[in-house]
Amino acid sequence: MAAAAQTGCQPDAVQDAQPAAEAKPTTPSAVTEPTEAKPSEPAKHKHTNRLAKEASPYLQQHQHNPVDWYPWGKEAFDKAKAEDKPILLSIGYSTCHWCHVMERESFEDEATAKVMNEHFVCIKLDREERPDVDKIYMTFVQATTGGGGWPLNVWLTPELKPFYGGTYYPPVSKFGRPSFTDVLTQIGEAWKTQRKEIVESATDISQRIGESVALKAREGIKLDxxxxxxxxxxxxxxxxxxxxxxxxxxxxxxxxxxxxxxxxxxxxxxxxxxxxxxxxxxxxxxx
Incomplete structure (x- = not known):
């Protein structure tokens, strides 16, 4: 019985005790070649406006805003005259902190952009490209508000005469400043109902600014x-x-x-x- 029992267990026991067969080396054909990573597709944007064609880094920063931005030039001026709309001129530069804040809060907002596009011909200007234009409208804002800075937002007649302006406008009223949308709607309404007074005021202010610039250009003036x-x-x-x-x-x-x-x-x-x-x-x- 003992021998029979030993014989009956032997085949499995011997099989388990044998050393494992030596693994065969993997042939080169079995090696998986690394695959090249596909380049990521460029981000898709819902909006792209005319500023995408501009060389200025500041203007390019605004190329995907829902605002129908125009660069400073004849195309925008002609559109304002043809549609009898005032111009919203927004001036800044690429490293301006509050310019970026206002873009994020207002110019990237669909509802705000809709109001801007409906009531105004919107122009973006890089002050580093056109310091001459910036100086003219900064003089206007400083003369009418007592302050200045960037972003500089100025509303003009189609003849480029300024009639209202300021710097940063928040999305809601704070810092003692009205909200940007309130300013937009009030100016848009005033242009429809008080056009004559606005144009007369803009003409008068433009004349005074011109006289001021001419006075500054004179030489030999001694300050008291x-x-x-x-x-x-x-x-x-x-x-x-x-x-x-x-x-x-x-x-x-x-x-x-x-x-x-x-x-x-x-x-x-x-x-x-x-x-x-x-x-x-x-x-x-x-x-």
Whole structure:
């Protein structure tokens, strides 16, 4: 019985005890060649406007906005005259923080773009490409609002005469500023109901700006030091001792202000003026 039992178990036991057969090497034909990754397809955009053909990096940043943007030029001017629409001129530059904020909040918004396209011929301008145009309309905004900066948004008649303008407009009312859509709808309505007054005002303002530019171009004009002192006192009244800078938020760097204060300090020895400039620069450097 014992032998029979041993014999009965042997075949399986021997089979398990035998060493495994040596694995055959894989033939070269069995090696899988690596496949090349297919290049990713470019992102598809819902909108592409005329700014896609422009060389300016700033204008190209706006090429996929739903706004029907035009570059500064005859095509836009002719359209405004043909359709009897005012022009919305928006000026900025590629590294402008608040320009990017306004694009994200308003120019990429479908509802806002619809209002813009319905009421205005919309023009985007790079101030680094056309500083001459920027200077004209910045002069208008500074003269009518007391401030300036970028983005610079100005509404013009089809003859390119400005009648309303400002800088950054939020999507909802805040910072003491009206919402951008409120401004758009109010100006669009005013153009329909108060056209005569708007055109007369724009003509008068344009004439005054022209006279101001001509006056600045004259040589040999001596400034009364009292005027400079009065300007410095105004800067001091608007100075922010906590965060630096001048005026209320949002603030824009305006090199003319610290430069004037430094010249004033050099002329008069005013240490307070120097301290305001240094504190402002420190806060800007700290972000």
């Amino acid at each position: 030091p009292a005027w400079l002192d009065k300007a410095v006192e105004r800067f001091k009244s608007e100075y922010d001792p906590r965060y630096g800078g001048f005026g209320d938020a949002p603030k824009f760097p305006r090199p003319s202000q610290p430069l004037m204060l430094l010249r004033h300090a050099h002329r008069t020895g005013d240490q307070d003026a120097i301290n305001m400039v240094l504190h402002t620069c420190d806060k800007m450097a700290a972000g």
